[in-house]
Amino acid sequence: MPSNRYPTLFSPLAVGPVTLPNRIIMGSMHTELEGRPGASERLAAFYAERARGGAALIVTGGCSPNAAGRMSERGGVLDRPEQLPPHRTVVDAVHAAGGRIALQILHAGRYARHKDLVGASDLVAPINRVKPHVLTVPEVEQTIDDFAACAALAKQAGYDGVEIMGSEGYLITQFTALRTNNRTDRWGGPYENRLRFPVEIVRRMRDRVGPGFIIIYRISALDLVEGGLTAGEIIAQAHAVEQVGASILNTGIGWHEARVPTIGYMVPRATWSFAAKRITAVVSIPVVVTNRINTPEVAEALLAEGVADLVSLARPLLADPEFGRKALEGRADEINTCIACNQACLDFMFREEVATCLVNPRACHETEFPPGPAAKPRRVAVVGAGAAGLACATTAAERGHKVTLFEAGNEIGGQLNLAKVVPGKEFAETLRYFRVTLSKHRVELRLNVRPSPTELASGGFDAIVVATGVTPRVPDIEGVGHPMVMRYDEVLSGKRVAGRRVAVIGAGGIGFDVAEYLGAPAQGDTPAHFMEVWGVDRTGSVGGGLVKPALQRAAREVTILQRKPAPAGKTLGLTTGWALKAGLAQRGVKIITGAQYVRIDDQGLHTLQDGKPALIEVDNVVLCTGQESARGLYDQLVAMGVPAELTVIGGAEHAAELDALRAIDQGMRTALAL
Ligand code: NAP
Ligand code: SF4
Numbered sequence: 001m002p003s004n005r006y007p008t009l010f011s012p013l014a015v016g017p018v019t020l021p022n023r024i025i026m027g028s029m030h031t032e033l034e035g036r037p038g039a040s041e042r043l044a045a046f047y048a049e050r051a052r053g054g055a056a057l058i059v060t061g062g063c064s065p066n067a068a069g070r071m072s073e074r075g076g077v078l079d080r081p082e083q084l085p086p087h088r089t090v091v092d093a094v095h096a097a098g099g100r101i102a103l104q105i106l107h108a109g110r111y112a113r114h115k116d117l118v119g120a121s122d123l124v125a126p127i128n129r130v131k132p133h134v135l136t137v138p139e140v141e142q143t144i145d146d147f148a149a150c151a152a153l154a155k156q157a158g159y160d161g162v163e164i165m166g167s168e169g170y171l172i173t174q175f176t177a178l179r180t181n182n183r184t185d186r187w188g189g190p191y192e193n194r195l196r197f198p199v200e201i202v203r204r205m206r207d208r209v210g211p212g213f214i215i216i217y218r219i220s221a222l223d224l225v226e227g228g229l230t231a232g233e234i235i236a237q238a239h240a241v242e243q244v245g246a247s248i249l250n251t252g253i254g255w256h257e258a259r260v261p262t263i264g265y266m267v268p269r270a271t272w273s274f275a276a277k278r279i280t281a282v283v284s285i286p287v288v289v290t291n292r293i294n295t296p297e298v299a300e301a302l303l304a305e306g307v308a309d310l311v312s313l314a315r316p317l318l319a320d321p322e323f324g325r326k327a328l329e330g331r332a333d334e335i336n337t338c339i340a341c342n343q344a345c346l347d348f349m350f351r352e353e354v355a356t357c358l359v360n361p362r363a364c365h366e367t368e369f370p371p372g373p374a375a376k377p378r379r380v381a382v383v384g385a386g387a388a389g390l391a392c393a394t395t396a397a398e399r400g401h402k403v404t405l406f407e408a409g410n411e412i413g414g415q416l417n418l419a420k421v422v423p424g425k426e427f428a429e430t431l432r433y434f435r436v437t438l439s440k441h442r443v444e445l446r447l448n449v450r451p452s453p454t455e456l457a458s459g460g461f462d463a464i465v466v467a468t469g470v471t472p473r474v475p476d477i478e479g480v481g482h483p484m485v486m487r488y489d490e491v492l493s494g495k496r497v498a499g500r501r502v503a504v505i506g507a508g509g510i511g512f513d514v515a516e517y518l519g520a521p522a523q524g525d526t527p528a529h530f531m532e533v534w535g536v537d538r539t540g541s542v543g544g545g546l547v548k549p550a551l552q553r554a555a556r557e558v559t560i561l562q563r564k565p566a567p568a569g570k571t572l573g574l575t576t577g578w579a580l581k582a583g584l585a586q587r588g589v590k591i592i593t594g595a596q597y598v599r600i601d602d603q604g605l606h607t608l609q610d611g612k613p614a615l616i617e618v619d620n621v622v623l624c625t626g627q628e629s630a631r632g633l634y635d636q637l638v639a640m641g642v643p644a645e646l647t648v649i650g651g652a653e654h655a656a657e658l659d660a661l662r663a664i665d666q667g668m669r670t671a672l673a674l
Contacts (some may be wrong), residue, residue, distance in 0.1 A: 006296050010328055011285060013056075013310065015247050017212045018100070018160065020056040020310075023303055024324045025250070025288055027314030028218075029164060030061035031364050033350065035074040038367075040086035045095035045366040050317050051099025054324020058099060059250075059312075060090070061164045062106025066143065067119045069107030069171065072352075075114075078103070078150050080158045087157035102161035102214055103154040105147055109171030110180070111256060118143075120174045120181040120188070120197075126257045127491060140187055140197065148204040151215070155351075161214025166203060166241075167252025172198050173220050176237065179227025179544075189481065191233055199240045206245030208493040214248065216288075217241045221251035221275035223544045224536070226259035231278055231540025238279045248287040251276045254670040259361035260534045261579035262317075263522040264425040267292050268303060271527040274538055275545075277307045288312045294319075294338045294426075296327035307565040312672035315345055318357040318364075333436045336360055337429035343661050356545070359430055361665040367514070369672055373400040378462035378674060381406065381644075383451060383633060386414020387660045388650025389467030391667025393597075396471035396602040397441035398673055404444040404461075406451050412438070414469050417652075418492035422513040423520040427660070453636040458645075463645040463674050466634040467667065470627035470651035470658065475505070479600035488514050488624045499619020500556050504606045505597065508571055509659065512580055514624050515558045519587045533586065554587040559616055563608070571657075592616075629655040630639065645674075647659035 013020045033039045047058050070077055078087070087103070094101040110119040110132040119132030135143060152163045166172040174180040175197035181188050198217070198539055199314070205215060219238055223229055229237070238249055253272045254262040269292045276289035289308035293299050294610070299311040314592060319338035326334050338360050342359045355362040358474040374535050379398045382393040383409035393405040411417065413431050438445055450636035456464055472487045474480060484499070488510050491497055502518055504511050521629040530536060535549035562568050567592045569581050596608040604617040649666045651658040 004071075005330065005332070006300040006327055009296060009311070011026075011302045012123055015214055015286060018214060018581070020100070021634070022054065022056045022324060022328070023299075023310045024054060024056050025312045026050050026055040026058040026308050026317050027250075027312035028061055028165075028288060028312045028451060029058040029345065029355070030071070030319065030349055032352060033354055033364055034061055034063075034076045036354070040089040041596055042364065042367050043263060044090045047090060047101060047362055048097040048099070049366055050100075051094045052099040053317070053320075053475040054328060054357070055099060055313075055317060056324075057160070057214075058101045060101065060103050060167055062104045064107055064433045065105050065146040066107070066118055066349050068111070068112070069143075069146075070112060070114060070520065071108045073114040075108075078153050081153065081156065082645055084153065084157045087159070088152070089129075091158040100160040102163050102216060103157075103159045104163040104165055105154075106165035107143065107147070107152050107171040108149075109174045111170060119171070119384060120183060123182070125169070129171050136427065137185060137187070137364050142199070144200045144204055147201045148208040150206045151205045151213075155209050155213055155608045159214060161247070162205070163216035163250060164198070165218050166198050167218045169225070169255030169455065173255065175224070176233075177223060177225075177228050178221075179225055183188040184589045191236070195237055198237065198404070202241045202246050206465050209298065215246050215252050216248040216501070217246040218250040218252050219277060219279065220255070221271065222253050222536075224254035224260045224546060225544050228255070228544025228546075230543050233257070235279065235282050235536050236647035237441040238283050238392055242283050243529040246285060246647055247282060248286050248310070249279060251279065251290050251308075253291050259582070260536060261576070262578040263291050263340060264342055264579055265426065266525070266579055266583065267340070268525050268527045268530050268531075269294065271530055273302050278540060279310050280294055280306065286310055290314075292340060294340065296332050298321070312497050313610070315357070316339065318345055318355070318362050321363075333432065334440065336433045337426065339429060341425075341573065343573050350574050358661045358664060359433070361668050374674065377401055379460060380463045380465065380674060381435060381451070381456055381459060381461040382465045382467060383456070384408075384414065384467035384650070384652065385412040385445070386467060386469045386650060387416050387663035388469075388667040389414070389465070390438075390673045391664040392465050392467060392629070392649060394434060394441065395439070395668045395671035397443045399671065399674075401671075401674060403441075405438065406446050406449050407451045408448070410448050412445070412447075418489055419513070419660070421492050421494040422517050423525060425513075429472040443642035453633065453642070457640055457642045461644045463647070464637065464642065465648070466631070466637065466648045466652055466672055467650045468630045468633055468652040471630050472623065473626045473628050475597070475624060475625045477600060478506075482600045482621075484619060485600055485621045491622050492517065497556075497622070498621050500605075501618040501619040502558050502620045502622060503616050504558060504560045504622050504624055505605075506626065507560045507568035507593070508512045508624065508626060509592065510625035511560050511562075512569060512572060512584070514622055515560050515584055515589050516580065518556050518558055518622075519554050519589060533583070549586065552587045556588070557588070558584075559592060559594045559618070561592045561597075561605075561616075563595060568593050627651060627655045627658065629653070
């Protein structure tokens with residue numbers, strides 16, 4: 001059933017003897033399930049759900065062709081037939097679900113987090129501490145053979161193909177770029193020598209696996225590091241691997257050590273498509289475009305424009321395994337959109353925790369939370385339509401409970417309505433998803449209503465979930481009632497900040513978000529502006545694709561303050577916080593730590609810094625000083641002794657460190673326990 005709205009996305013594509021039913025590839029993501037007890041069953045359920053949901057071809061997380069190439073001590077290796085059974089479990093599940101799956105073969109090189117790491121040279125990676133052992137010539141030859149042998153084993157396991165990880169700064173890129181290759185033998189020096197490593201891998205692999213088996217080569221389409229490749233060199237690499245047997249060229253953007261964000265929410269959608277387009281223009285095998293493609297509209301537009309032949313969706317399929325099916329069936333408004341926050345996928349993975357998704361906490365926990373109706377439908381009241389209440393109400397209704405959702409405001413969303421206006425944050429998509437899901441599962445939504453404890457107690461509910469959220473904390477500072485002072489919720493809900501000089505009190509996630517909101521470019525961010533301010537070259541003539549960033553004019557002079565002497569921003573996302581802070585620093589935002597607040601008056605904010613008085617002359621002060629639980633209703637219900645099962649969740653339960661991740665996770669788990 002071809003979709004009229006996305007005709008290119010849902011057109012078939014022949015790759016050798018294989019015909020893919022649509023243009024959606026599930027991009028490789030490490031889940032941290034790999035190597036844990038019971039991993040193959042959990043991975044099988046995870047991937048099979050995505051195959052059923054419409055991914056034409058799935059690429060697994062990276063698996064090393066030998067022990068030296070593992071990402072970490074626990075990292076997966078495929079170099080012996082005895083290791084095949086868990087792979088077969090995954091492959092069989094995907095095939096039973098009607099999908100196809102390729103194993104990603106990744107040699108970490110100098111990025112490996114174990115002591116036996118190897119590299120093209122002995123140069124230490126800026127994101128690692130250990131010096132790599134330089135591969136000798138026989139070891140280079142052996143590593144190439146290991147790649148080919150690993151692909152042969154993957155074929156034996158039943159995989160439909162493999163993906164060779166030739167981007168992101170791993171071993172292959174460490175050979176191709178002068179930045180990391182200072183060899184003087186036939187594997188270093190002129191580009192034709194540095195190119196020999198990937199070319200030999202593809203050539204020997206094709207010889208081992210024969211025709212018909214899919215070999216995807218993931219090429220670094222833009223290195224974003226000094227000493228990286230020019231567009232001409234990248235194109236030469238694309239041609240070379242095509243000639244020796246690659247079936248598809250996937251694209252990767254930026255090495256892991258790059259200081260330009262490549263997938264975080266601050267990167268506008270489809271920013272990097274120009275890099276894939278350069279390759280598509282010159283090769284005859286299919287090319288895949290990737291990074292920040294999170295809606296079927298964006299995917300369709302890129303394919304229809306001829307940017308590439310396939311789209312790679314990785315995080316968007318964590319967020320919604322049924323992305324493809326919903327788009328195909330004309331239900332794109334039901335897609336739970338990836339908002340590129342990285343909070344539960346990459347941030348978890350870097351902490352070596354099992355990845356999941358902020359908007360879909362079932363991701364990677366499919367076996368723990370099987371879908372299906374509740375044993376006994378119940379009448380459920382959820383009070384509060386913020387993140388926690390929405391997750392609870394929608395999950396409960398999906399499971400067949402009869403849900404009434406009360407909201408005191410005139411719209412759903414709670415704190416998400418504030419977060420959605422922060423530049424780059426796509427919570428408006430999350431709210432659209434919740435709105436559509438509430439309606440689809442016939443949740444009775446009662447806006448502008450604050451139900452009394454008596455009404456709830458006499459409402460005939462079997463269960464009452466209190467999700468009444470938080471109220472912003474107003475600190476006890478002299479002059480806090482001055483007209484120049486505003487709370488963050490007032491600012492983010494549209495109250496005008498008239499002054500040019502602003503002090504933000506509180507350096508938590510919201511303090512930084514408010515600083516970003518106050519200083520953001522008036523025109524909103526576009527790919528062209530993003531590239532200017534991060535110094536990305538689009539001409540292709542500069543190695544690595546980096547030029548001097550353009551100076552940014554700040555819309556306001558902003559100073560963020562906190563009382564703690566520790567560095568500010570410790571609670572920001574692991575993989576996005578650095579980019580947020582770097583962007584603010586470029587715009588001249590100042591950060592003061594260890595401040596004591598003395599008084600606010602017409603002159604501005606009077607502080608003590610290192611015990612000495614310091615006046616911060618500002619026109620406005622914005623309070624971002626945390627929240628307190630709004631749990632009065634819950635306490636009253638407890639005091640009354642209501643007969644219904646009573647639960648309190650989200651900020652109403654515990655305000656400190658509440659974020660959308662905890663709220664949605666707790667809301668879903670509460671609903672599953674009903
Ligand atoms: P928060 O992280 O607790 O930060 C509150 C800030 O206010 C702190 O810097 C604190 O620093 C200061 N503060 C607290 N009490 C104060 C008082 N009485 N007087 C003066 N200063 C006071 O809270 P938030 O920024 O409101 O964020 C709420 C939650 O949302 C957090 O869990 C946060 O991580 C999350 N969030 C996350 C993101 C993200 O991008 N991941 C974005 C936004 C929000 P001092 O005590 O040192 O002064
Ligand atoms: Fe996307 Fe955030 Fe979910 Fe990761 S955690 S998949 S970035 S929505």
